[in-house]
Amino acid sequence: MSKTPLIITWPAPATLPNQLRCLTAFALHYGLPVAMWRLPQAQTTQLCFSFSAEAALTGLPPALEATAPAGFAFFPFRDTDHNPALFIPADVWFDSAQPRELRINETASGAATLLPKLRKWLAAENLDSRTKNQEDEAAGHDLTTEKLATNNQQPTTNLPWHVSPQPVPHEASKEEYMALVERGVAAIEAGQVLKVVSSRAVRRPLPAGFDALRAFVELEHRYPLAFASLVSAPGAGTWFGATPETLVQLTEDGRFCTMALAGTQPRPPAHSPYTAVWRQKEIEEQALVARYVVSCFKQLRLREYDETGPRTVAAGELLHLRTDFSVNLRRVPFPTLGTDMLRLLHPTSAVGGMPKQAALDFLHQYEGYDRAYYSGFLGPVNLPVAGVSRLYVNLRGLQLRPTEAILYAGTGLTVDSDPAREWQETELKLTTVGAVLN
Numbered sequence: 001m002s003k004t005p006l007i008i009t010w011p012a013p014a015t016l017p018n019q020l021r022c023l024t025a026f027a028l029h030y031g032l033p034v035a036m037w038r039l040p041q042a043q044t045t046q047l048c049f050s051f052s053a054e055a056a057l058t059g060l061p062p063a064l065e066a067t068a069p070a071g072f073a074f075f076p077f078r079d080t081d082h083n084p085a086l087f088i089p090a091d092v093w094f095d096s097a098q099p100r101e102l103r104i105n106e107t108a109s110g111a112a113t114l115l116p117k118l119r120k121w122l123a124a125e126n127l128d129s130r131t132k133n134q135e136d137e138a139a140g141h142d143l144t145t146e147k148l149a150t151n152n153q154q155p156t157t158n159l160p161w162h163v164s165p166q167p168v169p170h171e172a173s174k175e176e177y178m179a180l181v182e183r184g185v186a187a188i189e190a191g192q193v194l195k196v197v198s199s200r201a202v203r204r205p206l207p208a209g210f211d212a213l214r215a216f217v218e219l220e221h222r223y224p225l226a227f228a229s230l231v232s233a234p235g236a237g238t239w240f241g242a243t244p245e246t247l248v249q250l251t252e253d254g255r256f257c258t259m260a261l262a263g264t265q266p267r268p269p270a271h272s273p274y275t276a277v278w279r280q281k282e283i284e285e286q287a288l289v290a291r292y293v294v295s296c297f298k299q300l301r302l303r304e305y306d307e308t309g310p311r312t313v314a315a316g317e318l319l320h321l322r323t324d325f326s327v328n329l330r331r332v333p334f335p336t337l338g339t340d341m342l343r344l345l346h347p348t349s350a351v352g353g354m355p356k357q358a359a360l361d362f363l364h365q366y367e368g369y370d371r372a373y374y375s376g377f378l379g380p381v382n383l384p385v386a387g388v389s390r391l392y393v394n395l396r397g398l399q400l401r402p403t404e405a406i407l408y409a410g411t412g413l414t415v416d417s418d419p420a421r422e423w424q425e426t427e428l429k430l431t432t433v434g435a436v437l438n
Contacts, residue, residue: 005093006104011123016045016096021213022125023047023094023102024232026118028160033088033233035072037380038220039390040227044097045220046380048072048090051110053234058087061346064250064338066387073391074231074239074378077347077371078360082166084235090383092118161212161400164237169201169369169406176368177426178419181411183366188415195288196353196362199410200426201369204434206404215436216240222436223316227392229378239373241397241433244315245350247377248342250389256327256337260290260310261393262350262412263321264425273312276319281416286310286321288414292349293325300340304332315396316432338389342377350412351375351393372399374408396433407433 010019020036027034027049033056034049048071050056062073071090076083091108094101102122106115172180177200184196216230219242226242249257263282267273290310297305309323327337352375353359379391399406409429411422 006106008102008104008119008122010100010102011125013100016099017213017217018125019094019096019099020045020047022122023049023092024213025159026121027092028162028232030114030117031160031162031234032114033086033162033231033236035074035088035229035231035233035378036216037072037227037229040225044095046093046095046383048088048093048380048383050089051091051105051108051114052089055109056086056088056233057235058085060085061339061342062087062381062389064248064342064381064389064391065335066382068382070380070382070386072231072379072383073381074233074236074373074376075346076373076376077351082370083372083376086233086236087381088231088233093383095384159212161238162232162234162236163401164372164399165235166237166370166372168203168401168404169372171202172200172368174423177423180366180368181413181417181419181422184362184413185415185417185419187362188413193358193362194354195285195349195412195414196359197349197351197375197410197412198363198367198422199371199375199408201371201374202407202409202430204405204407204437206400207437210437212238212240212400219436223396226315226396227379227390229397231378236373238400239394239397240400240436241394242316243392243395243397244313244320245393245395247345247348247379247391247393248338248389249391250329250338250387252385252388254328254330256329256334256341258293258325258341258345260286260293260323260325260350261313261320262286262289264411264428265319266428267314267317267319273314273319276312278312278321279416281414282321283310284416285412285414286323288354289348289350289412290323292354293323293345296341296344297325299344300334300337302327302332302334302337304328318428318432342391346377347375348393351395351410353412371408373397374399375410396429398433398437405434405437409433 036047072088074086093103223242230240232238245261310321381389409426
């Protein structure tokens with residue numbers, strides 16, 4: 001976003017669903033990358049897109065300094081030619097906290113051509129919506145929020161969502177996945193790795209009339225404590241999910257934050273997370289992740305950090321163990337800490353294993369499919385203001401295809417892992433992810 005963005009005012013009041021659908025439809029119509037998201041515990045939704053698809057291809061992790069560009073990062077588990085690293089510049093940025101405004105970077109590549117088209121698009125949308133609403137009022141129809149959200153709109157299945165050019169990943173059977181777990185435990189026993197995180201992908205048909213934007217709204221309501229997102233970009237496809245795990249956060253009050261999240265068990269209905277009892281396997285798994293974060297601090301020779309936890313936290317129908325880490329950047333002058341820690345942390349031991357390279361080599365050889373953007377990271381950079389960034393590990397998500405969804409889930413393996421229990425843990429996570437398809 002430029003230092004003095006152009007402000008476009010919406011031609012007339014509109015509901016948030018209509019605004020999101022209107023902007024998304026424009027971006028997809030012109031083949032542009034677009035992202036929308038809702039921060040944990042927030043009441044507002046944000047959206048941005050770039051005026052140039054080429055400008056989003058970076059090949060590098062984003063820089064998190066306050067002087068870096070503003071936009072949305074979407075990074076794969078591994079940066080490859082098949083799954084490019086993306087940073088969607090916020091050439092157009094919408095925040096429902098200011099529902100009548102669109103902030104535009106009129107100096108961005110492609111803006112000279114597309115900005116006039118965006119103005120016409122918004123004007124036409126306003127005229128069509130008013131006409132439709134007047135017709136419904138004359139006919140005595142009920143103009144509820146749900147009605148306004150669908151007036152003059154095509155189903156999402158008719159929107160040109162970006163589709164990944166990569167083949168659909170292999171869907172492991174129960175026997176295949178249990179064999180992978182056994183192989184991982186054997187590698188740990190042999191001293192090849194301390195921990196490895198296995199995962200699998202499954203395919204689910206989309207229900208008739210499935211609407212990704214409605215599913216995103218449902219996701220926001222279902223998981224208020226998670227980071228909810230919907231991202232669609234050329235070369236990457238369309239992904240949405242609700243992740244509980246912060247990778248790197250730079251806050252308005254000048255703090256760097258990250259977390260170690262590991263261990264999973266079902267959340268019993270009406271039970272407090274504080275009553276959870278953890279097995280030694282989950283405790284050790286979470287401790288390994290926490291030690292990995294500390295080792296990254298040590299690589300940067302940083303000792304002035306606060307550590308809190310581990311404690312039990314809820315994520316939808318699941319419980320996890322979490323340790324929080326923070327650094328007061330006003331007391332520790334380290335302007336590149338966010339960028340440096342991002343490059344050290346990803347992929348974290350919570351999604352790959354440790355030692356990092358040995359675990360990644362194991363997964364590359366034996367996991368049997370390409371994770372793409374699952375267990376990568378995503379989130380807004382220098383939005384809403386410079387110096388504020390929030391990046392999350394891309395968990396509890398799925399990839400949309402024209403007629404089906406690809407769901408992903410993984411489990412952290414230690415020497416005490418039982419293949420049948422690890423399979424069941426992935427089933428629990430897939431149930432959480434797949435609930436939005438209903």
